[in-house]
Structure formats: structure tokens, C-alpha cells
Amino acid sequence: MRSQGRCPWVDLRKPDYIAYHDEEWGVPVHDDRRIFEFLVLESAQAGLSWYTILRRRDNYRRLFAGFDPARVARFDERKIQELLQDPGIIRNQAKVKAAVNNACRFLEVQNEFGSFDAYIWRFVDGRPVVNEWRELADYPTTSPQSNALSRDLKQRGFQFIGPTICYAHMQATGMVNDHTLDCFRRREILVSRAVGRVK
Template identity: 70%
Template sequence: MTDLCRCPWVDPSKPDYLAYHDQEWGVPVHDDRLQFEFLLLEGAQAGLSWYTVLRKRQNYREAFDGFDAEKIARYDQAKIEALLQNPGIIRNRAKIQAAVLNARGYLAIREQFGSFDAYLWGFVDGRPIVNELRTLADYAATSRQSDLMSRDLKQRGFKFVGSTIVYAHMQAVGMVNDHTLGCFRRREIIDGYGEAAGG
């Protein structure tokens, strides 16, 4: 698999990075819990590399109750202090507190829209945006849709949801297909071989 043409941001020397690119990145997600997981992890990534967070993903799953938003929304100060002592996650108070606030916001959105997934996909009219990228320089950091989503999430009380973080989330969950033209995954996902996670 290492001789396949992939997106230019992938480090082929890191097997877990290859697996993430080849199996998850850009595959349309239609599962509330997984959407929330990615949003929480993207917020944790702010100011760091995605690979740093990717290596801690399993630790996050264990520390944050499998990304169960109903449980996270009830975290109290004692739980936050305990998480700050957990060496397996990024021990940043603001990011941990944001996870709790965002879990509450997630539950409110789910109540209003029926699902968190339906709310998010509404920003792209329910269909992935497919871009035509050739090199690393072609990648955008934000889009009109991520600007709108970021603004709306912030109005709903979410933290660590700037437009750049939101755009990275959109790429990860397949709301945007930003696999480059030469990448083997681009056409597979367009053709539906990368089946929607949770769909």
C-alpha cells in the first residue's frame, strides 16, 4: 500500500497516519457520536499537529467515556481536575472545559434538529463538496461554509470552533473531499467505495 499515490500531507513513514488517510479521512460520516468525537479532537488539536492528537485518540476515548456527550455534559470540576492529571491526553484546561461546553451544545442541537449530523450536513446542503487540488499549496484553511458553521456554533456556545478548526472537521468527516486529484482515495470516495461511517 505504500506505493500508492496519496495526498501530499501524509507522512508515509507513519503507519497510523497512512491508515487514517486511507481508511477515514474524507469518508462521509453520518453518525452523531463520531461527528462529536472528531469535533472534540479537532478542538484539542488547536495549535498542535493532527498527528499529535491522532496518537492520543484511544486515550481520549477512554478518558472521555467513549465520547458520550451526555456523560461529558455532566462533568464537574472534580472530573476536569482529574482529566488535567491524565498524561494520555492534552492537558489544557481551556480545551477540556470546552469539551464539556461543546457536549452541552451538541445535546441542544440534537434536540433541535433531530441529530447533530443533520445540523452539520445542512451547511453543505447534505452533499460533499468535491475540490480539485493538486499540491499542498492548493489546500484552503477555511471556506464560506466553515465560516458560517463556525459562526453558528459560537453563537450556540461552542468553544475552539474557529473556521480553520471547523474546516479541518469538514475535511475529516467527508463534508469536503480534499483528497488531491492524484490520490487513490479521491475517486474511491466519490464512487462510494469508502462507505459512509455510521450511514
């Protein structure tokens, strides 16, 4: 069920999905901890629906130290096994270990560039790519920018970070504005950004 004036992927039967679309999706994110949060969640999503992860987001926040990459980077094997016993997250060993590995790599990027924000936004030249989609079928799963980002992250040792995951991350964090032309949030984000008050 699609609501008039919202993107075609929004399901009106799911209030939390509506809230995510209306309040977060596509808003430019420049806070490193929030960027890390979306990297962890998008990587956990691999092969699953975003809604599956969204429903577990609070559990991930609780179990992954509030998405503090410095703390997650210190998770040892015992902690990983503890996480794998908790039904509140996706209990996939490879994904959980990837989150810990990616936290370590995240800190390395911060050290090199001063912030992860400074690093990742270079892939869109520091400003959102604004697309003009009308229907669900218009949405791509990758882009030249997500391909480049994935390739670079993999070279830096990140895991579970293919081009499709990178594109989903870019959509979530506003590196691309993929709200459809008839979606009320598209204009709100564009106008807010123009006056420096994106929310």
C-alpha cells in the same frame, strides 16, 4: 516523505497516519457520536498538529466516555481536574472545559434538529463539497462554509471552534472531499458514495 497516489500531507514514516488517511479521512460521517468525537479532537488540536492528537486518540476515547456527549456533558469540576492530571491527553484546561461545554451545546443542537448530523450537513446542502487540489499549497485553511459553521456554532455557545478548526472537521468527516486529484481515495470515496457504500 510523500507516497505516490496519496495526498501530499501523508507521511510514509507514520503507519497510523497512513491508516487514518486510507480508511477515515474524507469519508462522510453521519453518526452523531463520531461527529462529536471529531469535534472534541479537532478542538484539542488548536495550535498543534493533527498527528499529535491522532496519537492520543485512544486515550481521549477512554477518558471522554467513548465520546458519548450525554456522559461528557455531566463531567463536573472534579472530573475535569482528574482529566488534567492524565498525560494521555492534551492537558490544557481551557480545551478540556471546552469539550465539556461543547457536549452540552451538542445535546441542545440534537434536541433542536433531531440529530447533530441533520444540523451540520446543512452547511454543505447535505452533500460533500468536492474540491480539485493537486498540491499541498492548494489546500485552504477555511472556506465560506466553514466560516458560516464556525459563526453559527459560536452563537450557540460552542468554544474552540474557529473557521480553521471547522474546516479541518469538515475535511475529516467528509463534508468536503479534499483528496488530491492523484489520490486513490478520492475516486474510491466518490464511487462508493454514488452507489451508496461509502467506506
